[in-house]
Amino acid sequence: MTREQIDPLELSLTGGEPFNLVEALARRGVSRREFLKFCTIMAGVLALPVEKASRIARALENTPRVPLVWLEFQDCAGCTESLLRASRPTVGELVLDVLSVDYHETIMAPAGEQAEASKAATVEKGGHIVVVEGSIPLKDGGLYCCIGGKTAKDILFETVEGAIAVIAVGNCAAFGGIPAASPNPTEAVGVADLVKDVPVVNLPGCPLNVVNLTATVVHFLTFGSLPAMDHLKRPLFAYGKRIHDNCERRPHFDAGQFVEEWGDEGHRLGWCLYKMGCKGPETYHNCPTVRWNEGTSWPVMSGHGCLGCSEPNFWDTMTPFYQRLPEVPGFGVEATIDKVGLGLTAVAAAGVAAHAIGSAVRKKAAGASQEKEE
Amino acid sequence: MLRRVYVWEAPVRIFHWAHVASIAVLAFTGYYIGNPFITVPDETAQTYLMGWMRAIHFGAAFVFGLGFLVRVYWMFVGNQYASWRDWLPVSRDRWGFFGRQLKYYLFLAKERPHYMGHNPVAGLSYAAFGVMVLVQGLTGFALYAEPYADGFWRAAFGWLLTLFGNQTLRWVHHALMWLFAAFFVVHLYMAILADVEERNAAITGIVSGVKFNHAPDH
Numbered sequence: 001m002t003r004e005q006i007d008p009l010e011l012s013l014t015g016g017e018p019f020n021l022v023e024a025l026a027r028r029g030v031s032r033r034e035f036l037k038f039c040t041i042m043a044g045v046l047a048l049p050v051e052k053a054s055r056i057a058r059a060l061e062n063t064p065r066v067p068l069v070w071l072e073f074q075d076c077a078g079c080t081e082s083l084l085r086a087s088r089p090t091v092g093e094l095v096l097d098v099l100s101v102d103y104h105e106t107i108m109a110p111a112g113e114q115a116e117a118s119k120a121a122t123v124e125k126g127g128h129i130v131v132v133e134g135s136i137p138l139k140d141g142g143l144y145c146c147i148g149g150k151t152a153k154d155i156l157f158e159t160v161e162g163a164i165a166v167i168a169v170g171n172c173a174a175f176g177g178i179p180a181a182s183p184n185p186t187e188a189v190g191v192a193d194l195v196k197d198v199p200v201v202n203l204p205g206c207p208l209n210v211v212n213l214t215a216t217v218v219h220f221l222t223f224g225s226l227p228a229m230d231h232l233k234r235p236l237f238a239y240g241k242r243i244h245d246n247c248e249r250r251p252h253f254d255a256g257q258f259v260e261e262w263g264d265e266g267h268r269l270g271w272c273l274y275k276m277g278c279k280g281p282e283t284y285h286n287c288p289t290v291r292w293n294e295g296t297s298w299p300v301m302s303g304h305g306c307l308g309c310s311e312p313n314f315w316d317t318m319t320p321f322y323q324r325l326p327e328v329p330g331f332g333v334e335a336t337i338d339k340v341g342l343g344l345t346a347v348a349a350a351g352v353a354a355h356a357i358g359s360a361v362r363k364k365a366a367g368a369s370q371e372k373e374e
Numbered sequence: 375m376l377r378r379v380y381v382w383e384a385p386v387r388i389f390h391w392a393h394v395a396s397i398a399v400l401a402f403t404g405y406y407i408g409n410p411f412i413t414v415p416d417e418t419a420q421t422y423l424m425g426w427m428r429a430i431h432f433g434a435a436f437v438f439g440l441g442f443l444v445r446v447y448w449m450f451v452g453n454q455y456a457s458w459r460d461w462l463p464v465s466r467d468r469w470g471f472f473g474r475q476l477k478y479y480l481f482l483a484k485e486r487p488h489y490m491g492h493n494p495v496a497g498l499s500y501a502a503f504g505v506m507v508l509v510q511g512l513t514g515f516a517l518y519a520e521p522y523a524d525g526f527w528r529a530a531f532g533w534l535l536t537l538f539g540n541q542t543l544r545w546v547h548h549a550l551m552w553l554f555a556a557f558f559v560v561h562l563y564m565a566i567l568a569d570v571e572e573r574n575a576a577i578t579g580i581v582s583g584v585k586f587n588h589a590p591d592h
Contacts, residue, residue, distance in 0.1 A: 256423030282540040317539040341552025348556040352563040
């Protein structure tokens with residue numbers, strides 16, 4: 001993987017009224033202690049030494065407000081749901097909210113022309129961050145996803161104009177996701193396929209883990225640069241390690257202890273889900289370490305295999321989700337590669353046996369004709 | 375008159391048996407990795423079955439890969455029987471014999487042509503085998519590179535993961551194992567047949583390196 005470090009970007013956002021994050025948070029009931037805990041967690045997620053927590057706190061306290069515009073295209077709003085997931089708002093969510101979110105179609109109060117006007121005002125000022133959720137259709141001029149009479153593609157290009165960065169959240173915005181799954185009827189693509197002159201960060205996952213979005217924004221606000229990324233433009237702090245290598249079930253894999261059937265003895269004992277088609281060995285994501293729903297659990301912990309949702313085209317390349325290998329094409333529904341392979345070997349053996357008989361017959365005939373000649 | 379001819383030089387023989395051993399080990403451990411058919415019910419901390427299977431598979435893979443590289447090198451520096459010209463029927467002479475040999479195999483001709491090195495049909499099958507080894511090696515080392523986010527393995531083979539994706543690579547890697555099994559069956563039979571019909575030590579030759587020449591030419 002090539003480590004792609006985006007050059008530090010100048011924060012040119014001093015315009016606007018003075019802003020005090022700690023005070024804004026206090027108005028929403030977040031104590032300073034909770035705020036510092038949040039900064040420590042962010043240092044952990046970003047794989048920074050814990051001393052950096054104070055630097056994060058200082059940066060967040062003094063940073064100017066960075067407006068954030070959240071666009072939704074061909075999506076299920078699942079990533080938004082992930083953002084709002086908690087029964088009560090977390091500190092991270094509030095930070096993201098008071099610090100940033102200016103426009104979010106699903107959760108903002110204004111609607112219609114008022115909403116469009118607030119977006120236009122933000123974009124006009126520039127220096128904003130655009131978050132995109134959902135894929136962008138290109139077929140037939142992109143008419144399969146239109147909002148307010150404009151296609152998704154046009155809205156995207158309009159909104160990223162003057163932006164500091166685009167964060168593509170979820171697999172759809174990052175790689176096309178489920179709308180782009182074969183046969184991809186709308187020719188859906190991800191943001192990075194279209195946006196070339198503004199830095200793009202991909203935060204795939206189905207849905208996005210909001211911890212990683214918050215951490216990306218915090219990294220940007222603290223260091224003035226985007227985090228180091230892999231060849232798929234995914235931040236290394238979140239996508240630099242394989243699920244399999246951080247999985248709590250890994251010892252059972254190495255030992256040779258596998259779940260064979262849902263609910264069997266091995267499943268109850270928490271053995272490895274490899275044979276149930278878990279795609280942890282193929283997937284780079286930080287689910288095992290940061291988990292989901294405020295660190296409660298994650299799919300493999302709850303007894304279900306990984307689907308590989310942070311990898312490109314996972315709907316096509318990671319299926320069948322509940323088997324190790326795809327079936328053999330053209331051999332019917334249940335033809336596993338082992339059945340076909342064993343059949344091939346048997347055919348070879350049968351052919352060899354037939355040829356051996358033929359050769360023996362030939363030899364005998366040759367011997368007989370030789371005797372005749374004599 | 376029977377003449378002893380030193381046909382298979384040491385690197386060729388060592389390559390042959392290194393591949394026999396490594397393919398046997400790779401097929402068994404690889405099948406286990408693809409479909410772990412043994413579950414160890416003991417204390418987790420005391421067992422390491424999949425770990426060993428993978429370690430042995432990777433070790434054997436290096437023998438397999440290095441053996442292939444040595445054999446390719448020897449194609450260009452070894453004797454005439456080790457040359458790539460013995461594999462691909464590119465000369466008009468070899469091509470003519472290819473037809474005769476194939477006819478013989480298909481019971482369309484009575485006379486079995488004699489050769490000191492590979493017969494042209496067998497030679498071509500080894501060229502195909504070489505392609506199988508290459509694909510198996512590339513897919514295998516690409517999968518080996520998967521846990522490495524960067525570094526040598528990712529740089530050398532990561533492009534295959536990007537290009538084809540893990541599932542396709544594993545599918546091809548697994549399917550080729552069965553092609554190797556089928557190749558083994560046919561190869562073993564052909565060697566026995568040649569040994570019996572040509573009586574030129576086709577089988578012991580790959581141990582000693584010596585074959586017998588009792589034909590006037592070739």
